[in-house]
Amino acid sequence: MSLTEHSLVKEIDYGTPRSNAEKSVTLSIDGKSLSVPEGTSIMRAAMEAGVEIPKLCATDMLDAFGSCRLCLVEIDGRAGTPASCTTPVAEGMVVHTQTERLSRLRKGVMELYVSDHSVDSLDRSKHPDADLLDTAAAVGLQEVRYGFDGAHHRNPGIDDSNPYFAFDPAKCIVCSRCVRACEEVQGTFALTVSGRGFDSIIAAGMDEKFIESECVSCGACVQACPTGSLIEKKVIEEGKPEWSEITTCAYCGVGCSFKAEMRGDEVIRMVPYKDGKANRGHSCVKGRFAWGYANHKERILKPMLRDKIDEPWREVSWKEAIARVASEFKRIQAKYGIGSIGGITSSRCTDEETFLVQKMVRATFGNNNVDTCARVCHSPTGYGLSTTFGTSAGTQDFDSVEQMDVAILIGANPTDAHPVFASRLKKRLRQGAKLIVIDPRRIDLVRTPHVEAAYHLPILPGTNVAILSALAHVIVTEGLVNEKFVRERCDWDEFSDWAEFVSQPRNSPEEVAKVCAVPAQTIRAAARLYATGGNGAIYYGLGITEHSQGSTAVMGLANLAMATGNIGRPGVGVNPLRGQNNVQGSCDMGSFPHEFSGYRHIARDDVRSAFETLWQRKLDAEPGLRIPNMLDAAVDGSFRGIYIQGEDILQSDPDTHHVAAGLAAMECVVVQDLFLNETANYAHIFLPGSTFLEKNGTFINAERRIQLVRKVMEPKNGYEDWEITCLISEAMGYPMHYNHPSEIMDEIAQLTPTFAGVSFKRLEELGSIQWPCNEKAPEGTPVMHINGFVRGKGKFVITEYIATDEKSGPRYPLLLTTGRILTQYNVGAQTRRTDNVIWHHEDGLEIHPHDAEQRGIHDGEWVKLASRSGETTLHALITERVAPGVIYTTFHHPDTQANVVTTEYSDWATNCPEYKVTAAQVSPSNGPTQWQQEYNEFARKSRRIATTIEAAE
Amino acid sequence: MSLDKFVYMANQIASFFVTQGQETAAASTADHIKKFWDPRMRAAIIAHVKAGGAGLDPVARLAIQSLPEVSSVPEVKSEVGQATQTR
Numbered sequence A: 001m002s003l004t005e006h007s008l009v010k011e012i013d014y015g016t017p018r019s020n021a022e023k024s025v026t027l028s029i030d031g032k033s034l035s036v037p038e039g040t041s042i043m044r045a046a047m048e049a050g051v052e053i054p055k056l057c058a059t060d061m062l063d064a065f066g067s068c069r070l071c072l073v074e075i076d077g078r079a080g081t082p083a084s085c086t087t088p089v090a091e092g093m094v095v096h097t098q099t100e101r102l103s104r105l106r107k108g109v110m111e112l113y114v115s116d117h118s119v120d121s122l123d124r125s126k127h128p129d130a131d132l133l134d135t136a137a138a139v140g141l142q143e144v145r146y147g148f149d150g151a152h153h154r155n156p157g158i159d160d161s162n163p164y165f166a167f168d169p170a171k172c173i174v175c176s177r178c179v180r181a182c183e184e185v186q187g188t189f190a191l192t193v194s195g196r197g198f199d200s201i202i203a204a205g206m207d208e209k210f211i212e213s214e215c216v217s218c219g220a221c222v223q224a225c226p227t228g229s230l231i232e233k234k235v236i237e238e239g240k241p242e243w244s245e246i247t248t249c250a251y252c253g254v255g256c257s258f259k260a261e262m263r264g265d266e267v268i269r270m271v272p273y274k275d276g277k278a279n280r281g282h283s284c285v286k287g288r289f290a291w292g293y294a295n296h297k298e299r300i301l302k303p304m305l306r307d308k309i310d311e312p313w314r315e316v317s318w319k320e321a322i323a324r325v326a327s328e329f330k331r332i333q334a335k336y337g338i339g340s341i342g343g344i345t346s347s348r349c350t351d352e353e354t355f356l357v358q359k360m361v362r363a364t365f366g367n368n369n370v371d372t373c374a375r376v377c378h379s380p381t382g383y384g385l386s387t388t389f390g391t392s393a394g395t396q397d398f399d400s401v402e403q404m405d406v407a408i409l410i411g412a413n414p415t416d417a418h419p420v421f422a423s424r425l426k427k428r429l430r431q432g433a434k435l436i437v438i439d440p441r442r443i444d445l446v447r448t449p450h451v452e453a454a455y456h457l458p459i460l461p462g463t464n465v466a467i468l469s470a471l472a473h474v475i476v477t478e479g480l481v482n483e484k485f486v487r488e489r490c491d492w493d494e495f496s497d498w499a500e501f502v503s504q505p506r507n508s509p510e511e512v513a514k515v516c517a518v519p520a521q522t523i524r525a526a527a528r529l530y531a532t533g534g535n536g537a538i539y540y541g542l543g544i545t546e547h548s549q550g551s552t553a554v555m556g557l558a559n560l561a562m563a564t565g566n567i568g569r570p571g572v573g574v575n576p577l578r579g580q581n582n583v584q585g586s587c588d589m590g591s592f593p594h595e596f597s598g599y600r601h602i603a604r605d606d607v608r609s610a611f612e613t614l615w616q617r618k619l620d621a622e623p624g625l626r627i628p629n630m631l632d633a634a635v636d637g638s639f640r641g642i643y644i645q646g647e648d649i650l651q652s653d654p655d656t657h658h659v660a661a662g663l664a665a666m667e668c669v670v671v672q673d674l675f676l677n678e679t680a681n682y683a684h685i686f687l688p689g690s691t692f693l694e695k696n697g698t699f700i701n702a703e704r705r706i707q708l709v710r711k712v713m714e715p716k717n718g719y720e721d722w723e724i725t726c727l728i729s730e731a732m733g734y735p736m737h738y739n740h741p742s743e744i745m746d747e748i749a750q751l752t753p754t755f756a757g758v759s760f761k762r763l764e765e766l767g768s769i770q771w772p773c774n775e776k777a778p779e780g781t782p783v784m785h786i787n788g789f790v791r792g793k794g795k796f797v798i799t800e801y802i803a804t805d806e807k808s809g810p811r812y813p814l815l816l817t818t819g820r821i822l823t824q825y826n827v828g829a830q831t832r833r834t835d836n837v838i839w840h841h842e843d844g845l846e847i848h849p850h851d852a853e854q855r856g857i858h859d860g861e862w863v864k865l866a867s868r869s870g871e872t873t874l875h876a877l878i879t880e881r882v883a884p885g886v887i888y889t890t891f892h893h894p895d896t897q898a899n900v901v902t903t904e905y906s907d908w909a910t911n912c913p914e915y916k917v918t919a920a921q922v923s924p925s926n927g928p929t930q931w932q933q934e935y936n937e938f939a940r941k942s943r944r945i946a947t948t949i950e951a952a953e
Numbered sequence B: 001m002s003l004d005k006f007v008y009m010a011n012q013i014a015s016f017f018v019t020q021g022q023e024t025a026a027a028s029t030a031d032h033i034k035k036f037w038d039p040r041m042r043a044a045i046i047a048h049v050k051a052g053g054a055g056l057d058p059v060a061r062l063a064i065q066s067l068p069e070v071s072s073v074p075e076v077k078s079e080v081g082q083a084t085q086t087r
């Protein structure tokens, strides 16, 4: 079936946002009687009844503004012609939208706009991109009495400084939709209307170019523009899209829903989808614009082999490559044993693909050596929340933020890492909700236009557990516990033990202040606010999990939520912000070595036998190796081969030297990816992967929301990733046959109680589903633990602070912590191959002016960053965002190799690496270290592809 | 080399469970190790305890002593011949 048979998905613009009022109002519009929620605008009510009132300044993503006067209506018994976008409905109202008088008035308004617009006729075929003319036609405008060559408004010329969209002032009618989109939807306040009257014009920042302004390139203004004045460059270059499909962003764990708008088999643009429940029509620069990597010249499209990693790659047929994988893996198992190979699933791939990789490891390889890169980010979330609440996932949906009154944001930086959630959070904060930020670094949300955190607790890296106990201390000792909730929902004895523990003087803010370096009074004030400020919600990120006490800290958050009764309704909860798009899904699918899909331990006979029966294979009841254990075992000699789907463990995992040693010790490393990533430098077989645009499947975002990914083009490499896994499995003697990923989901649903009600058909019908979805919750579960905890009684866990062994000292006096930046994603493999590099072309090292001065370091100069593990160089960025004694960097660029300096310390429960604390020293430097230079040379050599294909072997 | 890590990990786990109550600490630690450690890792640490268990904290040691012998490691034929071979 051709993909192009589909048409363009058109979304209705109702003109003004939906009213959430419960009371409904009945009125009549053009003779039709209808009922709508109180507070709905006449414009919206009319559209719901199928009557479209012409509009220019209104759109349903924004509050009504009432400036263009095109949407006039007449109301019986009222004088004049009110604007329908700003006039709410009233009981018994009788509205007329099409009268002689209205038509005359609208044409008059339209005429003025058109004459000010840079068109020379009303002929739409001559001005295909002048959307204004569509509206002109809709109001029936046939001539422009003032002519087309009158004085136009001020026009400083086209601004094409942004790599993805352009602004043409000539087409602008100054309706201010873009300005309001930037404020209301994105919350950045980058645009203004500068000048007055005829002289007015839209300006970015202080009359700057877009690229120089505060603009974060989210694209909200581009969607909002009704005239094509702000428009994607790709549309200018290639023309308007012809067909589209709804799909899901493959970048972060927000999981924005998009319309992939196509022309032939080329993507013209990605437009956020208003019905997407995670994003509600908004997006960030990554999902909206940074998808060009799919066509990047460095993308590998043919399978490749080599015998040794210092040889150049040799392109081969799929047949040869798959046969080699199978024969190598079988050879290794025969020689070193069943447990000598394993696989790594990807948080970037679909649920179906992930499920198949773990199935292949368990059924075909015959062991449980399967792990996922979630190991290095959110494994403590799984452990901590399942211990305390009984489910390895966040408790809320993102809509919940709209009912939040106080948020604790800890170890997360949403404006960079989860931008669309950040926009939704900022919107709620502008409405008056309060924010407590706990983070070593002064993240943007501490203070950003029209948002200011009530408290910022800049704790020292590594002291999360201490601060959480101190907050609990205040709540318990000041009598702020929600005793009714605790008695009803939690185990009272466990609570009492915990309350006794946190009440001890060593957990008091006064004592903990010495450890965290935050004033006791601030800790007390923050605790009081969270406990008494109404709906309290906790949002956290990798700054919580990536510590030696990561799991303990997650449990500490759960304790706080239970003690204050902030669980089990909208507006509250404990919410992990997931890093990669499908971290939640890859965990749900049974990617961990000790558990099947749905978080059930492999030692459980009932569960295992269900899998054995369906898969017709005996399965091992013993847990397998986790990623760090695999690398250790490789060095020790008992682990010899690995299949890595869509991960770059060399760059993303800690202590690069150790990862490199592990990979180098293996006899067969198979990497399946889009690009020759860093891990592939150690690979013997490279299998080219497919992008999210080229496959069908599902992703699961941080809200447990399962959403469809739809194929809009054929895989350039020949196969969707799940098909490649099937080929390998078959070649190894265990055929897994599916005609379509929907059949894999059917198998998942059959084997996994929390997914029992999920199918592609249901997903098509409902748009998306939040698991658990089964008989009890046929449409899924937006908010969990409503009438009780999944595990029965909520479990309070004592969270004793145990300082990490990674300590600063005379040689390494600074504490390094790591993070992300908006325009780059994870190891940067995709975003580095797009125009996003314009914003972040290298990783820098943030250092406080005081520490910099002491070391003779100047802004922008090379510095050497050294830890017990290794050293690297990068450019210094002197800033007060970090406290004295703390330094910060990102890890998006392989040249920096920030993980060369991170250590092997890890979470006690899950081995999630301690990325967020490394004792380090910084000194001036002349340039890249010897290791960096050697590695670059090695990488260059390792990426060679033989140009002439020689005869085999 | 890995053995040091296993000892470190076992101590780290035990130190968490010690905070949950002395009586149950060893049993909880043992349970955790049984649930999450690959058999070759368990075999290695059990062998280490038998050989004196240097570096292990008391609770971790107690926990490991209570672990059942590992039965399903045999198929790993390590060339390097580390503690992964139990038979």
Ligand code: SF4
Residues within 6 Å of the ligand: A178, A181, A182, A186, A188, A189, A190, A191, A204, A214, A215, A216, A217, A218, A219, A220, A221, A222
């Ligand atoms: S792209 Fe986004 S941030 Fe930039 S001006 Fe437009 S709405 Fe504002």
Ligand code: SF4
Residues within 6 Å of the ligand: A249, A250, A251, A252, A253, A254, A255, A256, A279, A283, A284, A285, A286, A287, A288, A418, A419, A420, A421
């Ligand atoms: S990267 Fe995240 S926030 Fe940005 S569009 Fe994609 S899912 Fe949305």
Ligand code: FES
Residues within 6 Å of the ligand: A054, A055, A056, A057, A058, A065, A066, A067, A068, A069, A070, A071, A083, A084, A085, A086
């Ligand atoms: S659409 Fe109502 S005034 Fe512009």
